[in-house]
Amino acid sequence: MIRTPGTSQGAGAEVNREGIPVDISGAAEPGYLEGLTYVGETPEGPLMELNMGPQHPSTHGVLRLVLRVEGEVVRHSDPDVGYLHTGFEKDFERVTYHQGVTWTDRMDYLNPLGNNLGYCLAVEKLLGIEIPPMAQWTRVMLTELTRLNSHLVWLGTHAIDIGAMSVFLYCFREREDILRIFEMYSGQRMMTSYFRIGGLALEPPPNSAARF
């Protein structure tokens, strides 16, 4: 079968187009189909268990909610949040502090330099070092730009969720300018790894302030 799980029987759906169960005998089988399942009765009507995500468009792969719904009212929600758990903490156990920097970019791909900064500051605190003023200023500036970049994506995708396509396009246009600045400094648009323990990966490019 292409569209229904391999364990499905018949045409796949046990609810009709109004969401009313047609035949729930198959659902009694445990793990048969993690769709809409009858779980009990409330004074107001039948209580159904509905699996929402992680493939649901609004949870885009990172969140699953096991909902108990009574008609259109959600009575209970059990969030399953581990889909974006990538085990970075464990990974850090087997690399040097310096190698760890590249992982921090990937913890939040919209805020790579912010994560670089948090990590580098922690290690610098452990080592008791203070970095040169120019590196400090560059860090502040680029981290603030990262924040703008992250907020632009938030705003754009949020607008898309309520159906406003043009806001999304404007946001991504502005974001692209910020990513070009990152590229100018580090050679990378997103996974920059530009902050290093003790300072920066590279000298800021010549004439960068003017090009900025």
Added chain:
Amino acid sequence: MAPTELEEVRGVIAARLPGAVVGFDGTTPEGALLVQRERLIEVCRLLRDDGALQFKLALFCTAVDWLDREPRFDLVYQLRSLERGTTVRLKVGVPETPGEMPWIPSTTGVWQAMGWLEREVYDLFGIDFRGHPDQRRLMMPVDWEGHPLRKDYISFGEAVKFSDRESFAPDSAVPRGAPD
């Protein structure tokens, strides 16, 4: 030497609950109060309810596995008082218990926000939070074996099964990152 703020908090606890705070950890500039495991809940309630303290905001709870140290685990609680504008850190030593999971009383009765954080620590470190109303894994799949953030848990090197072959074993039998 402890920061004055922490000394003040420690003074309040010592006056009301003598013996509950057993020491001070000065390895970081912020410092931390070392609390007896059996009296953690009393201390937490005092920190939350005392009019001069009001640590009502539970920022996080995490654990550290020291592996060869006794007690093996440190539970770390970070609390914030919006009234005072300060943060306090508690550390509780948790030894291994033969035959069962190392345990600590759950603070969910004091701060509900600790619920998920304790679930995470239970999941990744294998600490039993006694009295937790819903102690299930938070990050790892429900059928996962072991607790990945323990220092004696070896990541990498495990056989990965693919549906198109019988099994797949990594090139090296010695896991990378294995402790000596």
